[in-house]
Amino acid sequence: MxxxxxxxxxxxxxxxxxxxxxxxxxxxxxxxxxxxxxxxxxxxxxxxxxxxxxxxxxxxxxxxxxxxxxxxxxxxxxxxxxxxxxxxxxxxxxxxxxxxxxxxxxxxRVVFEALPARATESLEACDIREIVAIDSTLIPLHPDLAESFPNARSTTCPAAAKLNVQLGLLHRAPRAFSISSGKTAESPLLPTEAWMEGHLLLFDLGYFKIERFREIDDSGGFFISRLKTNSNPLLLRSLREGPGNRIDLHHWRLREVEPYLRRQILDAEGFFAPSNITLVAT
Incomplete structure (x- = not known):
């Protein structure tokens, strides 16, 4: 040093x-x-x-x-x-x-910018008590530890540990963290638990799993995630209000609507359904 x-x-x-x-x-x-x-x-x-x-x-x-x-x-x-x-x-x-x-x-002690008062009021109106950011990072280890901590990128870095952290943003404190081998997938590191009720979870595509989304919703929790490129949910209705031309999204697939989006913004309600399912209006 x-x-x-x-x-x-x-x-x-x-x-x-x-x-x-x-x-x-x-x-x-x-x-x-x-x-x-x-x-x-x-x-x-x-x-x-x-x-x-x-x-x-x-x-x-x-x-x-x-x-x-x-x-x-x-x-x-x-x-x-x-x-x-x-x-x-x-x-x-x-x-x-x-x-x-x-x-x-x-x-x-990680310092976060305080949320505006109106943002706090909006969260309370939605019964959200905490926002939890979830992510993981790889820590390279000595190659001799490859048997205990194998890494997915074994050619360039044979041994690595994966640090998975759940950080509460409103209370500015860690909720939990775990250490596993670098080869461990991220999705199993986010088990659905009772504490998720009233919590808004933020995570990236590594944790993307449709079954888990349903479990989070059933437990009373909320989440924000990007969509995978091959995701094609079935749309039910538009959530945008006010003047302007709006597309009737009823029973359209997301990828069918994308060519018509001028502002590249779509606020809609939908659900994940197999591609061979078609709903018929009654």
Whole structure:
């Protein structure tokens, strides 16, 4: 890990970032969580604050560091020297618990712009108590972990972990997160549960599954998702109101209507039905 130059400390952006990170993880909180997680018992030869920031910043600056290199760079920044066996023995389940608590704190402190008052009123009118953003990301791992954490892109990155996060936007706090192998599909990472009632779920096409949409609706929840290119729902009626030329969408398929859309906006009610089903008006 390179030592920051004098210019970096004089850089206003670097100073602001350092200030925010210090506020996010103050020393008293780091020491408290290090002891509560069992990572340290007494601060003697190991300073949890130095160990934490060195571990985070060193891995953040390079994806090819090994533990031996990490130990060497730790020797340059730590006030007290630590032997290689002692440093290696610090990578324990207790360290994992300590880092998990740090991750939860960072996720809970993510800053969002406050919603306008009228937006909040509209959500309450729809019985929406929370908006949950759901997404996942791949974290490359050492190739030796490929058996436990196989990655879908095995040729370029044989091992990877998939971090799936559910983040509450109104309460500005994580609802849940899970870690699985990189080869795991995203759809099973969103099981339908009772908590979805009164929640608006936001997710991308990786979670697209028509059966799950029905389950979310049955549970009293709401969702927003893009459509897959091969989706062709059956339209029932237009939801647009006011003056202007409107197409009679009754019993049209979405792909049949698309050529007639001038503004590329379609607000309609419909449902997913097999292509061989035709409804007859009575």
């Amino acid at each position: 390179r030592t920051p130059s004098l210019e970096s400390y004089e850089n206003p952006l670097a100073q602001e970032m350092g200030q925010r990170l210090s506020e996010l993880f103050p020393r008293w909180w780091i020491l408290e969580q290090a002891k509560a997680s069992g990572f340290v018992e007494r601060v003697r030869n190991l300073d949890p604050m130095v160990f934490f920031w060195h571990l985070v910043l060193a891995f953040g600056s390079s994806s090819r560091l090994c533990l031996l290199q990490l130990h060497r760079s730790h020797q340059k920044v730590a006030p007290d020297q630590m032997s290689w066996p002692a440093f290696y023995d610090r990578f324990t389940p207790e360290l994992l618990e300590f880092l998990k608590r740090c991750l939860e704190r960072a996720m809970a």
